[in-house]
Amino acid sequence: MALVVMKFGGTSVADPEKIKAAAAKAVREHKKGNQVVVVVSAMGHTTDELIALAHKINDDPPAREMDMLMATGEQVSIALMAIAIETLGVPAISFTGPQVGIYTNGVYRKARIRHINDERLREALGQGKIVVVAGFQGVTDDNDITTLGRGGSDTTAVALACALKADVCDIYTDVDGVYTADPRVVKNARKLKKITFDEMLELASVGAQVLHSRAVEIAANYGVPIHVRSSFKDVPGTLVVKEAEPMEDIVISGVAYNRNLSKISLLGVPDRPGIAAEFFGRLAENHIVIGMIIQNVGTHGLNDISFTVDRAEEKKALKIAREACKALKAKDVIVDSNVAKVSVVGVGIKSHTEVAARMFAALARNNINIESITTSEIRISCLIRESEVDRAVKVIHDEFALGEAA
Amino acid sequence: MALVVMKFGGTSVADPEKIKAAAAKAVREHKKGNQVVVVVSAMGHTTDELIALAHKINDDPPAREMDMLMATGEQVSIALMAIAIETLGVPAISFTGPQVGIYTNGVYRKARIRHINDERLREALGQGKIVVVAGFQGVTDDNDITTLGRGGSDTTAVALACALKADVCDIYTDVDGVYTADPRVVKNARKLKKITFDEMLELASVGAQVLHSRAVEIAANYGVPIHVRSSFKDVPGTLVVKEAEPMEDIVISGVAYNRNLSKISLLGVPDRPGIAAEFFGRLAENHIVIGMIIQNVGTHGLNDISFTVDRAEEKKALKIAREACKALKAKDVIVDSNVAKVSVVGVGIKSHTEVAARMFAALARNNINIESITTSEIRISCLIRESEVDRAVKVIHDEFALGEAA
Numbered sequence: 001m002a003l004v005v006m007k008f009g010g011t012s013v014a015d016p017e018k019i020k021a022a023a024a025k026a027v028r029e030h031k032k033g034n035q036v037v038v039v040v041s042a043m044g045h046t047t048d049e050l051i052a053l054a055h056k057i058n059d060d061p062p063a064r065e066m067d068m069l070m071a072t073g074e075q076v077s078i079a080l081m082a083i084a085i086e087t088l089g090v091p092a093i094s095f096t097g098p099q100v101g102i103y104t105n106g107v108y109r110k111a112r113i114r115h116i117n118d119e120r121l122r123e124a125l126g127q128g129k130i131v132v133v134a135g136f137q138g139v140t141d142d143n144d145i146t147t148l149g150r151g152g153s154d155t156t157a158v159a160l161a162c163a164l165k166a167d168v169c170d171i172y173t174d175v176d177g178v179y180t181a182d183p184r185v186v187k188n189a190r191k192l193k194k195i196t197f198d199e200m201l202e203l204a205s206v207g208a209q210v211l212h213s214r215a216v217e218i219a220a221n222y223g224v225p226i227h228v229r230s231s232f233k234d235v236p237g238t239l240v241v242k243e244a245e246p247m248e249d250i251v252i253s254g255v256a257y258n259r260n261l262s263k264i265s266l267l268g269v270p271d272r273p274g275i276a277a278e279f280f281g282r283l284a285e286n287h288i289v290i291g292m293i294i295q296n297v298g299t300h301g302l303n304d305i306s307f308t309v310d311r312a313e314e315k316k317a318l319k320i321a322r323e324a325c326k327a328l329k330a331k332d333v334i335v336d337s338n339v340a341k342v343s344v345v346g347v348g349i350k351s352h353t354e355v356a357a358r359m360f361a362a363l364a365r366n367n368i369n370i371e372s373i374t375t376s377e378i379r380i381s382c383l384i385r386e387s388e389v390d391r392a393v394k395v396i397h398d399e400f401a402l403g404e405a406a
Numbered sequence: 407m408a409l410v411v412m413k414f415g416g417t418s419v420a421d422p423e424k425i426k427a428a429a430a431k432a433v434r435e436h437k438k439g440n441q442v443v444v445v446v447s448a449m450g451h452t453t454d455e456l457i458a459l460a461h462k463i464n465d466d467p468p469a470r471e472m473d474m475l476m477a478t479g480e481q482v483s484i485a486l487m488a489i490a491i492e493t494l495g496v497p498a499i500s501f502t503g504p505q506v507g508i509y510t511n512g513v514y515r516k517a518r519i520r521h522i523n524d525e526r527l528r529e530a531l532g533q534g535k536i537v538v539v540a541g542f543q544g545v546t547d548d549n550d551i552t553t554l555g556r557g558g559s560d561t562t563a564v565a566l567a568c569a570l571k572a573d574v575c576d577i578y579t580d581v582d583g584v585y586t587a588d589p590r591v592v593k594n595a596r597k598l599k600k601i602t603f604d605e606m607l608e609l610a611s612v613g614a615q616v617l618h619s620r621a622v623e624i625a626a627n628y629g630v631p632i633h634v635r636s637s638f639k640d641v642p643g644t645l646v647v648k649e650a651e652p653m654e655d656i657v658i659s660g661v662a663y664n665r666n667l668s669k670i671s672l673l674g675v676p677d678r679p680g681i682a683a684e685f686f687g688r689l690a691e692n693h694i695v696i697g698m699i700i701q702n703v704g705t706h707g708l709n710d711i712s713f714t715v716d717r718a719e720e721k722k723a724l725k726i727a728r729e730a731c732k733a734l735k736a737k738d739v740i741v742d743s744n745v746a747k748v749s750v751v752g753v754g755i756k757s758h759t760e761v762a763a764r765m766f767a768a769l770a771r772n773n774i775n776i777e778s779i780t781t782s783e784i785r786i787s788c789l790i791r792e793s794e795v796d797r798a799v800k801v802i803h804d805e806f807a808l809g810e811a812a
Binding site for chain 2: 016019020050053054056057058061062064065066068069071072075076078079080082083084086087092093094096098099120143144145
């Protein structure tokens, strides 16, 4: 008997028919003799609709009340999912994040899970029930409802899988796996059978939107395998595991991109120790997620510091940058709202030193200008003009012949 | 400084503009220096829409999951209301029924409040916040979400007013008070300035839908005055109090009706002690609310027992009646789905013995057949054909000249 956590995203529970189909998948797992936990997102575009509703009252609504509001989306889904499962003859019980004991810190709209009290969950599983849990939400020690931020349902599913020591965490979504590149951009993109947590983490963080990076981090820490698969096609997806073998032949797993970035630059910053720490400390306090950080070599005792943020955060980040500019006695702040990032990811990058040069050369041959570069052990990212993203992804995908079967 | 509980029904919070208008009313009370608790229903037809959604999956969905589902309606309202109040510059905080500590029994869809833990509520009021509470919902000792049944938001508001020893409980609704008859049926129906709890209770239970009878019962028990008033017009409504003075001149307060009734009759029941108790016990176990009970005088050792239920409960009640018919060795069960009830209510009925005779005569003169009669100290009700309800209400309203100023 295995313990399986199954997560269904918004498109997979978008209407009653889709909910019934997802319920049937859960019942099938249960009939195999497995213990089943189902985690669901809000139906379709519910979360966006709730946000739009609040914005009709206030453009910048208080965060606690927004979490109160948004948490209703997943609560609707769990009730309907439990009803659908019971209709198929298997006992089910739904729990909200607070009920199931998903305790978070008090940072509304971006809360982080602190611990999970799995007592009630285990009790219900022990009674042979399929347990349906609301993704994306938790509760503070003061019993206030929080949400985990976008992609939070993945995080809920993986966190529950880890807490329960599940055998696998199935992430059902509207794509059927992780591809070597976005299939909407690259026609011959190929589905990966297996990928390592590290590669998935790099792919997730640079914009392959199949799986939230926080979820991958947690799964990697606890070693729970994730199976990314389609809600609508009954085919194997991509297994995200500790080590994908054989891996020696595979240099690059995929090409990812992130379109909606803004680059903010703080110009003429005095070159003294602690300045960067102070500046990025201010951004962190405001819970702004930073992408790339680029600091040029200082001349005349002055530095330029640039960083990228999601474009949705531009306004907020810019305000903080301007305050910091004053406080740090820097010269100016400039913003560029038309940048994007393209990245290659693969565990082979560590051992194959030619990857970076081949990527840069391919871009150069196609007149795509690289504005900044950052790398990790298994990733190389370039900042380019947003208008050139699609072309850049295709060029790199071809350069490494990712469309051919591995 | 007074403590005011303000309840806004579904039509009063049907869209963002209406929520803003309701928020402005709450802020106005707060600016007078009062402590303010706002109780809200789900927006517009949300509850019906959620029920319809569930019925797309299952016609008879499990009750626990329906409460999980329906509770989201009020949760959306409290978040938006708190946002609207904060937008007007007054600190606000929203609480779900479970958060505010409204503990109920475990009868899903029809839960009854057992006690209220007002600690968190008082703390927030002490901080000068307007507290926004979800109506209609509570929580069991096992932390399962329950709903109180239709009209439950009134019950929440009055129960909170009683727990907090509020000075008044304002019920804002889409009508501007309690009338001598339904103004849609009787053109010259008159708004009452004051009415006693007992009269309101009789009016509520026979179908004047401005205020739920459970709410009135609780208010009467604790002596908290209720002010039924309009969300849309700024005029005084009807005050529901312990004693409405001067009342000696007022014999009848109003005429009420209940259109959607079914009469179920158990025919040929053996005439032995305990039969009625056993039969109605079965109905009570299934939480079916009984209206009138009529038992004819037995002949040949056999009785006929009839009772009325809301038509929505007909199917369920009929099933139980048929089972009981078998168990009690009765002869048959028949159902009449086209009955309605018309009632006169007034504390003067106690002392004015001619009321019943005048009511029956007025109906007779107009060829409206009375099928059954029940009375309380301050109410006389007749069961008639549903098609004759409007005419019956007008006839009785005229007979007692209720349209003229008292």
